[in-house]
Each structure stands twice: as structure tokens, then as C-alpha cells.
Amino acid sequence: MKCFPVSKKGLEQFKIILEDWIPKNASIALAYEDSYIYFAPSFEHVNLKIERKIHPESVAARVIQTRIKTDVIVDSTIFGEPYFVMGYPIYLDQKDAALIIIFPSSYTPVKKEPYKFLTGKQEDMWTPVPVEEITYIESLQKRTWFYTNDDQFKTNFTLKELETKLPEFFIRIHRSYILNMYHIKNITKDITTNFIIQLKNGVELPVSQSYINNLRRALEF
Structure with a gap:
């Protein structure tokens, strides 16, 4: 059996801390090595299914590989309607991991200055x-x-x-x-x-x- 670096209680505390700065109807996922080890869906994403294994082209895989904060608008072919997803590089048990925030469909990201x-x-x-x-x-x-x-x-x-x-x-x-x-x-x-x-x-x-x-x-x- 795979041993996860954070207990369920620790993950729940992690979620409580995050709720202070993300929308209440956003969902939270944690990716570690090649798997998602935690997913806390909001009421808007209650039917959203995330595969246990990380897809090699996903935001989680990109964050773990590059160690760079990544955000992307995921099109409707995946969730039924577009969602804004943001990934942050973190460390768990001294290994690369990713914190994934799935924002509600009503969320509009702040528009950044276009790349020059x-x-x-x-x-x-x-x-x-x-x-x-x-x-x-x-x-x-x-x-x-x-x-x-x-x-x-x-x-x-x-x-x-x-x-x-x-x-x-x-x-x-x-x-x-x-x-x-x-x-x-x-x-x-x-x-x-x-x-x-x-x-x-x-x-x-x-x-x-x-x-x-x-x-x-x-x-x-």
C-alpha cells in the first residue's frame, strides 16, 4: 500500500487554511508523485471526478515537472463548462508536489498584461x-x-x-x-x-x- 506523506487530519487542516483566501465554492486537490492524494470538491464540483493517477498533460503534472505556478482555463470538454484552474508547486515529505485550485465557473481571473x-x-x-x-x-x-x-x-x-x-x-x-x-x-x-x-x-x-x-x-x- 502506498504511504501518503500527510494524514487525513492534516489534509483537512490544510483545506481550512486555504478557505481563508480562495472562493468558498472552489475545489482543492493535492497531487503527489504520480497520484492525487486528496480532493475536496465544492458543492459546484460535487459531481466532478478526478482520476487517481495524474494525467501527463494536466496542470498538476506540469507544476510538478517545472516547479512553476501554472494557471489555465480548462475547456468545456472536460468539466461540461469552462473552469479556471491554478496550480502551485509545494513540497510534501521533501518531494515535489502540487496544490491545485479549481475555481467556480463564475470566477473571472484578473486579466494580465499580454506577453511581450x-x-x-x-x-x-x-x-x-x-x-x-x-x-x-x-x-x-x-x-x-x-x-x-x-x-x-x-x-x-x-x-x-x-x-x-x-x-x-x-x-x-x-x-x-x-x-x-x-x-x-x-x-x-x-x-x-x-x-x-x-x-x-x-x-x-x-x-x-x-x-x-x-x-x-x-x-x-
Whole structure:
């Protein structure tokens, strides 16, 4: 049997302390090693089920791996409606763990100033890149890459996280792509009437049907 680093009584005391600074209808979870060891759902999340094992792409996994506070808007495909989730790195029994706060659907996070730079990695070198120079961002093989006219960089952010942190001239056009609209050369249709965007550097990107209305509204065509 797996031995948890905190007793049930200790976890309940942890919850009482947190209730002083989080909304009363928020839920609390603790992730330790590869599992959730505690989940206290609010009345709004009483039917919310969390798998015992931590999903490798979850906020909890990201926090434990990077040791960085992480927040993200989780879309409706997971909980039935969007929720704001925040994860904090903590230590339990001298090991990396994560405190996860699931806010109620009515909660509106304070809007932060959009990113002016993204820091990208190439091998063992990190480079801050002004967002204006980024042509598009791609999710490929469970990793996120962003591109300039001359370079390719890796980032730890997901596309979903970047959607809320980039300036408004970035737009999601596909489940795998976010585009800088200032780098669009033209928009055409292929033989199946799907939209194709050609960038000024010659790169072509598809627009999926689920995002075409967003693009039309943004560019008014």
C-alpha cells in the first residue's frame, strides 16, 4: 500500500487554511508523485471526478515537472463548462508536489498584461523572442513550438495557455496552430473548400472548420 506523506487530519487542516483566501465554492486537490492524494470538491464540483493517477498533460503534472505556478482555463470538454484552474508547486515529505485550485465557473481571473516576449529553447540555450517576430505557434507530438522567419523554438506552454497570454493579434486557427495575423499574406480555399492561410514567408497553414468563424470575425471577411 502506498504511504501518503500527510494524514487525513492534516489534509483537512490544510483545506481550512486555504478557505481563508480562495472562493468558498472552489475545489482543492493535492497531487503527489504520480497520484492525487486528496480532493475536496465544492458543492459546484460535487459531481466532478478526478482520476487517481495524474494525467501527463494536466496542470498538476506540469507544476510538478517545472516547479512553476501554472494557471489555465480548462475547456468545456472536460468539466461540461469552462473552469479556471491554478496550480502551485509545494513540497510534501521533501518531494515535489502540487496544490491545485479549481475555481467556480463564475470566477473571472484578473486579466494580465499580454506577453511581450516568449522565451524559447534550442538545445541548451534559451532565447527571449519579441512576440511581434513570432509568425505562428504549433503543437506537435505533445510539444509546443514557435517560429520566426529564421528560427524554431520549443516552449513549455500549451496552445491553450498561450491563447490567454498572447496579444489579441494572435488567433487560434486550428487545434494545432496559433497564428500571428500580422504575418498573413493571403487566405485561399483548397479543392475541398477548406481555408488555407499563406504567410509572408511562404508557410501554409490550414484553418479548421471549428475556428473559421473566429478568423472571419477577426479579419472581417
